Amino acid sequence: MTRWLYALGRRCALHGRLVIGIWLLAAIALLGANQLLPSSNISTFSLTGTDSTTAQTLLNQAFPQTNTDPNPVVLSSPTLNFGEGEGKATVDRVAAELKAIPAVSAVSTPSDIPSQLSTDGHTAIIGVTINGQQLGEESVSEDVLTTAKNAAGPDVQVDLGGYLGQQLSRPDTHQSERLGLLAALVVLFFTLRRVWAMVLPLINAIFAVGIGLAIVGLIGRVVFIPDVAPTLGTMLGLGVGIDYALFLVTRHRKLLRQGYDVPDAIGRTLGTAGAGMVFAGGTLIAAVCGLTLTGISFLAWLGYAAGVVVLIAVAASLTLVPAILGVMGHRVLPKKPRPEDDPSHEELDKTVWAKLATAVTNKPWPFAIISTLILLTLAAPAFTLSLGQTDASNLPPETISRQAYDAMAAGFGPGSTxxxxxTSQMYTVATAPPGVTGPGDPRTQDPRLQNLRNDLQATPGVVEANEPIVSTDGGVAIIKITPEWNAADPQTAELVERLRTQVIPPATEGQGMASYVGGITALSSDLNELIAQRTPGFILGVVMLSFVLLMLAYRSLLIPFKAAIMNLLSIAAAYGVVTVIFQWGWGAEVIGLSGPVPIDS
Known part of the structure; x- marks a missing residue:
């Protein structure tokens, strides 16, 4: 590999402008395609073999027009009663305006679903269903909210929840990225003391992140990739891009000082430092792609997305950085060399880091034992770790989703969110009892469905079980349940489990039907359970994979074994710290939290 990397580095240096041009063309093409192509309409995921996925599959087949959940437009007013007079007219006016939006496929009001009107009449929900092809467009969310506000008038508070509200409530991560780049710029300037050398790692990182995220965006148009993927990719891409480029620049400058010409110095730099980068980058890619070991498709794609960005960062470090170094020539060196720039300078032995390294290597066992005990102490709280799910109640009060949550919780209770x-699959289709003709669909009065509804309504923790809705062919029926608690409350997950194991089986046994608990809340509960079950196997698999890669790189068993032990200890310690801060709430105020919050899977 050393010879191959030497030849690659030398060629990139000799043809620097051509290599830079290829990278620029690739960036323009991929970024342009990502901007011009229609946005993704894939906003949900499924968990094969779970109750919630079975329920969603039946729902999509029987009610294809509801394959996307309605988004609540929440109207609230302390004076208007939305069930009569001027208040009802306001609801009808808002609904009519929303129906006129091309992206809206269906609108429901309290006239259609009475449970969408609060008991006191001061809060009403208008359910808005968006065409699947346009669900991912943020402009649609803005259009829905603006239209509703204009139609409702200044005296009515209008909030938007659901997926549309989430789109408008996403935090601006670009500010933190800009601050991170600025901090890196300052550190690089004082480290390298030359503008050309300082900007090169940033250029490498920006190319890697930009192209990598563009590829992820294109992939996200055909598969579901979680919203957190760009953030994860950005963090890894910036870290790898800056770190690897800085490593190469430092090594290259050392060789230039030793008298090598520019192409030869770049080739030798890549032939030595590049090999370590390839193995380190490969290990990182293997680690994030190891998420496929969970057996959960969207987590696997999260790993693949992060792996794509890291792969681009490694490729840029191996080709773009040598090309830029070749174009820069000797301008990468500081104008005024300092004595300490010489690696053999005796002052280097007097630094804090040199003294620490000397102390550790002189007495390795005491340091190893003490550090292991510290890590084990930090890891201990991880044994109490329990996964939960966050909801809009955990968002800042000024966000649109949080305001919609507060309005719904005040009007309908926290469980309404x-x-x-x-969802019931009727092996014997639902039929109306003899003599029942209406009003409404008489098939909803099928004794089996009514008995199931009564059992659900009588379950502790269930505030309301709505009347059944039956599909056109009578083969599927749904009953919407409002729990007593919000999605973030652990009691909601316990209610889901109780319905599945204690309530539904006796209610449906021998009735020619099978019922499943679905919805976003149940899906998240299933996800937490699956991740809790599969995380140990995932960690073990990644550690073993890293062991094999390190064994191939260093041709040793001791080095990868030590790395595996360090990985396990550090991962356990990290989970322990997460548990202490987020689950126990210790020091949560320091990072801007009001107290304990659920640890999202």
Whole structure:
């Protein structure tokens, strides 16, 4: 590999402008395609073999027009009663304006679903269903909210929840990225003391992140990739891009000082430092792609997305950085060399880091034992770690989703923000009892469905079980349940489990039907359970994979064994710290939290 990397580095240096041009063309093409192509309409995921996925599959087949959940437009007023007079006219006016939006496929009001009007009449929900092809467009969310506000008038508070509200409530991560780049710029300037050398790692990182995220965006148009993927990719891409480029620049400058010409110095730099970068980058890619070991498709794609950005960062470090170094020539060196720039300078032995390294290597066992005990102490709280799910109640008060949550919780109770849907497959189709003709669909009065609804309604923790809704062919029926608690409350997950194990089985046994608990809240509960079950196997698999890669790189068993032990200890310690801060709430105020919050899977 050393010879191959030497030849690659030398060629990139000799043809620097051509290599830079290829990278620029690739960036323009991929970024342009990502901007011009229609946004993704894939906003949900499924968990094969779970109750919630079975429920969603039946729901999509029987009610294809509801394959996307309605988004609540929440109207609230301390004076208007939205069930009569001027208040009802306001609801009808807002609904009519929303129906006129091309992206809206369906609108429901309290006239259609009475449970969408609060008991006191001061809060009403208008359910808005968006065409699947346009669900991912942020402009649609803005259009829905603006239209509703204009139609409702200044005296009515209008909030937007659901997926549309989430789109408008996403934090601006670009500010933190800009601050991170600025901090890196300052550190690089004082480290390298030359503008050309300082900007090169940033250029490498920006190319890696920009192209990598563009590729992830294109992939996200055909598969579901979680919203956190760009953030994860950005963090890894910036870290790898800056770190690897800085490593190469430092090594290259040392060789230039030793008298090598520019192409030869770049080739030798890549032939020595590049080999370590390839193995380190490969190990990181293997680690993030190891998420596929969880057996959960969207987590696997999260790993693949992060791996794509890291791969681009490694490729840029191996080609773009040598090309830029070749174009820069000797301008990468500081104008005024300092004595300490010489690696053999005796002052280097007097630094804090040199003294620490000497102390550790002179007495390795005491340091190893003490550090292990510290890590084990930090890891101990991880044994109490329990996964939960966050919801809009955990967002800052000024966000649109949080305001919609507060309005719904005030008008309908916190459980209204975490509805459950019991979907029943009717092996014997639902039929109306003799003599029942209406009003409404008489098939909803099928004794089996009514008995199930009564059992659900009588379950502790269930505030309301709505009347059944039956599909056109009578083969599927749904009953919407409002729990007592919001999605973030652990009691909601316990209610889901109780419905599945204690309530539904006796209610459906021998009735020619099978019922499943679905909805976003149930899906998240299933996800937490699956991740809790599969995380140990995932960690073990990644550690073993890293062991094999390090064994191939160093041709040793001791080095990868030591690395595996360090990985396990550090991962356990990290989970322990997460548990202490987020689950126990120790020091949560220091990072801007009001107290303990659920640890999202």
């Amino acid at each position: 975490a509805p459950l849907v019991v």
